[in-house]
Amino acid sequence: MSHPLDTTFAALADPTRRAILSMLLEDDMAVTDVAEPFEMSLAAVSKHLGILTKAGLISQEKRGRVKWCKLEPDALKGASVWMQGFGQFEELDMDAFERFLETELEG
Amino acid sequence: MSHPLDTTFAALADPTRRAILSMLLEDDMAVTDVAEPFEMSLAAVSKHLGILTKAGLISQEKRGRVKWCKLEPDALKGASVWMQGFGQFEELDMDAFERFLETELEG
């Protein structure tokens, strides 16, 4: 199995998926409405939503025959923390940082 | 051609490449030394370094027969700004990072 950060960053590496996340910033949306602006099949968008769901970046809840997609921004936290390892060093405990480096090397 | 964020996030989606970036936090390294901890061929690591270079996350400079790899954390800025749009995550403080490199590590 792969590291959670693999899944998060891979999910974010696709422009369609990033656009979907941006759309969901405004409001929850049905799958069909998410798909509407894209020039690809509904099935393709459905796959993208599946990848975002697996990454935890969105959740999907079916009400009636409509499946609603909801942004889950907390799932970005892991990636954000990892990236902050490259930026916010004054607030960083160095021992914790060493441990972080080692886990990353093993992972 | 693809969006810069595609390249950045795709580069970060691989555990070997994230580990390399973490290693380069400590110091610049030769390709051979970067490759040493990994259980894969030197050519494979060289490919990873090429991907990181294309993403701008590292730079490579050849001195003699040794090619030195250097972290370029500014390349994370675009991704950081994009993620910042999703809420509570603070933007990378690049100035703090520069100061850290000079005072904490080099000292």
Next chain:
DNA sequence: CGCATATTCAACCATTTGGTTGACGATTAT
């Protein structure tokens, strides 16, 4: 019921990805 809507599934396809190996050019050491 019968039909339209919402969404996924399954099979398929082309391209990309992450790895291998062996040969190669460039540089340094003996």
Next chain:
DNA sequence: ATAATCGTCAACCAAATGGTTGAATATGCG
């Protein structure tokens, strides 16, 4: 000059990715 070291290149491979289409599954509506 010869040999060793550093790193990339080229060809190849298996698996994953991002897309397609057509059938299938629910659900809601008249």
